[in-house]
Amino acid sequence: MTWNAGGMPLDATSVGQRVVVRYAVGGTGPSGGPAMSDVIGRVRAVDAAAVTLERRDGRTQVVALADVVTWKPVPDRPLRRRRAGDVDPADLTRITSRGWPAIESVALGDWELRTSGRFTGRANSVAVHGDPGLPFGDALDRVRAFYASHDSPALAQVVVGSSGERAFAGAGWIPMTGYHGGAVVLVADLDPAYDADPDARIAATADDDWLVNYGRVNDPVAARAVLEGPDTVGFVSIGTPAVAIGRVVVTGEWAGIACVEVSPEHRRQGLARRIVETSLAWAVEHGADKAYLQTMRSNHAALALYKPYGFADHHDYRYLEPGSTDSAQ
Structure with a gap:
C-alpha cells in the first residue's frame, strides 16, 4: 500500500521513520476550517486503512489514512551538549531570571536583587543562589534595605531544600503569606x-x-x-x-x-x-534544545498538559518573607 499527502509516499518503506502527521479530528476549528491535530512518532505499520505510530512516551496511536491532511519525515533528536535534567538548580534559577527579567536587577555577589513594580514574585524578589559575597547577616541587611528603598516587601526566592532556604529560615524568614503552596520547575529536552x-x-x-x-x-x-x-x-x-x-x-x-x-x-x-x-x-x-517552565505544584491540569512533551520535575522553589522572629527585628 502506498499513500501520498503533499506528494510524499507513505508506505511500507516508511516503517521505522520518525514522522509528524497532521490529521482531521472532526468539527470546526477556531479559524472556521476543519479542526486538526498533529502527532509525532515512529511509524510501526502502514496498511490500506491506517498508519500506526509509536509516540515518544511509548504510547501507540493509530490514524486513519482518510483523515491525514499531510505528513513529513522528521530527524531523530540530536545529541546534546548537556541534557536539561543535568543543570544545577542554581544555574537554572539564573537562566529563568534571564527569561523573566526584572526592570531593575542589582547583583549582590551571586544573588540577584530584583524589582519590577510588584509585577510577579519572580521579578520582585531576591533570587538566592550561590554566595552573596559578604557575611549572611550583612547580606540580609542589604536585601531589606534594597526593598525598603523601593517601597516593596522583602521577598526571597529559594530552592526548596537548599542551603539558602535553611539559612533564611534560620534567620526567622517564613513562607510568604497567602502563597498557594510551592512552585515546581519542570524541564525537558526538546x-x-x-x-x-x-x-x-x-x-x-x-x-x-x-x-x-x-x-x-x-x-x-x-x-x-x-x-x-x-x-x-x-x-x-x-x-x-x-x-x-x-x-x-x-x-x-x-x-x-x-x-x-x-x-x-x-x-x-x-x-x-x-x-x-x-x-x-x-x-x-x-x-x-532544552526548555523549562514554572507552575504551581497544585496545578494538576498544567502538569498533565506538559507531561506528554517530556517535561519532568527539576526542583521546587518558594518565596520567604521576614517573620516575627526575623533577626533584624
Whole structure:
C-alpha cells in the first residue's frame, strides 16, 4: 500500500521513520476550517486503512489514512551538549531570571536583587543562589534595605531544600503569606520536529488583547517591561480576539514556556496543547534544545498538559518573607 499527502509516499518503506502527521479530528476549528491535530512518532505499520505510530512516551496511536491532511519525515533528536535534567538548580534559577527579567536587577555577589513594580514574585524578589559575597547577616541587611528603598516587601526566592532556604529560615524568614503552596520547575529536552499551529500568531510584543487574556496585570507598563524584556521572545495567540495565549522566550540553548491561558468558554478543546506545540516549534527554530517552565505544584491540569512533551520535575522553589522572629527585628 502506498499513500501520498503533499506528494510524499507513505508506505511500507516508511516503517521505522520518525514522522509528524497532521490529521482531521472532526468539527470546526477556531479559524472556521476543519479542526486538526498533529502527532509525532515512529511509524510501526502502514496498511490500506491506517498508519500506526509509536509516540515518544511509548504510547501507540493509530490514524486513519482518510483523515491525514499531510505528513513529513522528521530527524531523530540530536545529541546534546548537556541534557536539561543535568543543570544545577542554581544555574537554572539564573537562566529563568534571564527569561523573566526584572526592570531593575542589582547583583549582590551571586544573588540577584530584583524589582519590577510588584509585577510577579519572580521579578520582585531576591533570587538566592550561590554566595552573596559578604557575611549572611550583612547580606540580609542589604536585601531589606534594597526593598525598603523601593517601597516593596522583602521577598526571597529559594530552592526548596537548599542551603539558602535553611539559612533564611534560620534567620526567622517564613513562607510568604497567602502563597498557594510551592512552585515546581519542570524541564525537558526538546524535539526538533514540533509543528506550529497554522491558526496561531506569534508577535514580538504583548498587545492589549494578549494582556487581557493573561489577566494578572495591574500595571501594564511594568508588565510589558518584564514580559517583553528578553531579546528573543514571542507572544502566541489563537483566535481574533484571542481565546488562547502563551509566551515563549529563548535565552541561549534554553526556552521558557509561560503564560498559557485559555478563556473559560473555550477550554477542553485542545487549545492549550496547540499553544504549547507552537511555542516549542518556535523555540527550536530560534536555537533552543532544552526548555523549562514554572507552575504551581497544585496545578494538576498544567502538569498533565506538559507531561506528554517530556517535561519532568527539576526542583521546587518558594518565596520567604521576614517573620516575627526575623533577626533584624
